[in-house]
Amino acid sequence: MSTTITRKQLEEARLHRRTFAIISHPDAGKTTLTEKLLLFGGSIEVAGAVRGRKSQRSARSDWMELEKQRGISVSSTVLTFAFEDTHINLLDTPGHHDFSEDTYRTLMAADCAVMVIDAAKGIESQTEKLFRVCAARGIPVITFVNKIDRPGPSSLEILGQIEKEFSIEAVPINWPVGNGPEFSGIVDIASNQMHLFSTDSSDFRAAAVQRSWPEVLESNDSLEPTKPSPHRNSLVQSLKSEVLLRAAEELELVKHAGQEYERERFLGGQQTLVFFGSALANFGMELFLRGFIDLCPPPSASPPPKPTEASEGARDLPQFSGFVFKIQANLDPMHRDRVAFIRVRTGRFERDMDVTIARSGNRVRLPRALKVFGRERLTMEEAFPGDIIGVVCPGELRLGDSVYEDTPVRYPGVPQFPPEVFASIDCPDTSRRKQFDRGLEQLVEEGAVQLFYGTGRQRDAILAAVGELQFDVVQFRLESEYKAPSRLHRLPYAHARWYHCNDRQVAMKSPYGAKLVNDSFGSPAILIQSDWDLKQLERNNPDFTFDAIHETR
Numbered sequence: 089m090s091t092t093i094t095r096k097q098l099e100e101a102r103l104h105r106r107t108f109a110i111i112s113h114p115d116a117g118k119t120t121l122t123e124k125l126l127l128f129g130g131s132i133e134v135a136g137a138v139r140g141r142k143s144q145r146s147a148r149s150d151w152m153e154l155e156k157q158r159g160i161s162v163s164s165t166v167l168t169f170a171f172e173d174t175h176i177n178l179l180d181t182p183g184h185h186d187f188s189e190d191t192y193r194t195l196m197a198a199d200c201a202v203m204v205i206d207a208a209k210g211i212e213s214q215t216e217k218l219f220r221v222c223a224a225r226g227i228p229v230i231t232f233v234n235k236i237d238r239p240g241p242s243s244l245e246i247l248g249q250i251e252k253e254f255s256i257e258a259v260p261i262n263w264p265v266g267n268g269p270e271f272s273g274i275v276d277i278a279s280n281q282m283h284l285f286s287t288d289s290s291d292f293r294a295a296a297v298q299r300s301w302p303e304v305l306e307s308n309d310s311l312e313p314t315k316p317s318p319h320r321n322s323l324v325q326s327l328k329s330e331v332l333l334r335a336a337e338e339l340e341l342v343k344h345a346g347q348e349y350e351r352e353r354f355l356g357g358q359q360t361l362v363f364f365g366s367a368l369a370n371f372g373m374e375l376f377l378r379g380f381i382d383l384c385p386p387p388s389a390s391p392p393p394k395p396t397e398a399s400e401g402a403r404d405l406p407q408f409s410g411f412v413f414k415i416q417a418n419l420d421p422m423h424r425d426r427v428a429f430i431r432v433r434t435g436r437f438e439r440d441m442d443v444t445i446a447r448s449g450n451r452v453r454l455p456r457a458l459k460v461f462g463r464e465r466l467t468m469e470e471a472f473p474g475d476i477i478g479v480v481c482p483g484e485l486r487l488g489d490s491v492y493e494d495t496p497v498r499y500p501g502v503p504q505f506p507p508e509v510f511a512s513i514d515c516p517d518t519s520r521r522k523q524f525d526r527g528l529e530q531l532v533e534e535g536a537v538q539l540f541y542g543t544g545r546q547r548d549a550i551l552a553a554v555g556e557l558q559f560d561v562v563q564f565r566l567e568s569e570y571k572a573p574s575r576l577h578r579l580p581y582a583h584a585r586w587y588h589c590n591d592r593q594v595a596m597k598s599p600y601g602a603k604l605v606n607d608s609f610g611s612p613a614i615l616i617q618s619d620w621d622l623k624q625l626e627r628n629n630p631d632f633t634f635d636a637i638h639e640t641r
């Protein structure tokens with residue numbers, strides 16, 4: 089039943105929400121950090137629950153079986169938790185490069201990205217690509233340098249690496265005192281307080297003992313936060329001379345020679361704010377969480393980006409609108425349904441609400457909106473800007489669709505990212521052809537893989553993916569969910585470019601072996617076999633524009 093809400097209440101709900109995607113190279117500690125954040129927020133009560141849940145879910149859902157077999161995360165999940173009066177939506181993403189398309193799409197639904205870096209390893213190739221996507225999409229990035237309890241490059245070197253590799257200013261919000269076995273705590277730069285590291289505490293939510301950083305530097309007493317032992321005391325004394333002085337020097341350098349935090353530059357993607365900590369040792373979590381809530385922008389209050397003419401004269405209170413950034417079929421094999429994930433952009437969503445799909449103009453009821461926690465589902469009564477709702481949609485909603493209550497609006501589509509591997513696919517069992525076609529169509533609609541069609545008479549279908557494992561998932565799911573066997577034949581293409589030319593009379597000079605195709609939305613594209621061919625294509629066709637990322641969805 090519909091209840092009224094005031095503008096003030098809606099505004100309060102918006103300002104107390106933070107929606108972010110957590111991204112990293114595999115093994116940097118994303119799962120561990122997520123788990124510690126959920127523990128802090130009380131969404132789970134025991135460490136290991138995220139992994140525990142993962143394996144329970146794998147047992148329930150058969151395509152998740154693939155995740156279990158490979159030890160990888162194939163698709164993004166949504167997790168929510170509260171910290172004090174802030175409602176946090178955490179969009180978890182698969183770390184593996186081959187599933188980065190899913191990560192890229194998830195970023196479209198986030199107001200901020202948290203990039204987890206392994207302090208011992210520094211910047212890794214996957215991190216670099218993700219940073220570039222965030223920069224290209226104008227998504228502010230907060231960096232969490234994890235595993236500071238492990239020996240590795242100095243914190244100054246890590247900052248330098250971030251700045252050099254990503255051409256971005258790295259602004260530390262806190263600073264570690266030592267690393268590896270010498271790690272002694274973290275200094276919060278704004279308050280000049282040192283949070284002392286202790287391995288004693290069994291209470292994961294216990295606040296770290298704090299000391300004024302200048303006092304720590306001046307005094308000769310122990311750094312031990314609790315029960316100092318004579319052995320520890322002497323260790324601390326010897327550390328003080330080296331580790332503390334080094335940290336003090338580094339901090340001076342950072343404060344005087346480093347970049348200053350400028351909100352506009354951070355929001356514009358020219359600055360990343362850097363936190364240090366150890367998710368495994370549960371240290372730096374609270375500093376990070378509080379800092380994150382303070383710095384991460386709340387969902388935008390700005391009017392919809394492309395209001396249509398009918399928006400004129402809209403009612404005073406912002407109406408519900410959102411967009412579909414993810415479709416996931418068969419999350420639960422018991423139901424075999426299709427869930428569209430909608431990011432709420434404006435207004436309040438209420439259960440049983442009627443909405444219009446901007447693409448088709450169809451009016452549909454959203455009867456069962458779900459709050460999806462990982463793979464678990466709870467019915468959702470209401471949602472606010474920044475929230476993610478899961479809607480069971482038998483085919484009505486598509487990836488990139490905008491939906492609205494009354495005030496027409498169309499958000500930018502969810503982009504298709506450049507595929508890097510290509511294959512043809514067929515079904516060797518003719519009696520399962522129908523199921524094969526339906527399965528493939530649904531997987532393409534979900535964005536599990538891209539599909540191109542040859543422009544010739546045969547319209548041969550070509551699967552395209554960012555990584556090989558995406559093909560494995562498609563074949564696995566065709567077999568397990570649609571009982572349709574498939575055969576894959578790799579094709580020699582290396583790149584796809586969507587093209588456009590204003591002058592229809594100009595013929596394209598395509599390199600040898602290239603293939604003209606249309607994507608599943610009918611947009612023309614060309615498949616090319618090598619980097620060299622790509623350069624030739626661009627050089628020989630100055631009247632054409634070639635796009636690596638295409639926004640049709």
Ligand code: G4P
Nearest residue numbers: 112113114115116117118119120234235238366367368369
């Ligand atoms: P991911 O989701 O980014 O892939 O990484 P995940 O959290 O699974 O962490 C990868 C490994 O790094 C795990 O060890 C985890 O325990 C360890 N780790 C995470 N955070 C820290 C940290 O702050 N300090 C240290 N020293 N290690 C950390 P594993 O041996 O691969 O798995 P497990 O046996 O611990 O589960």
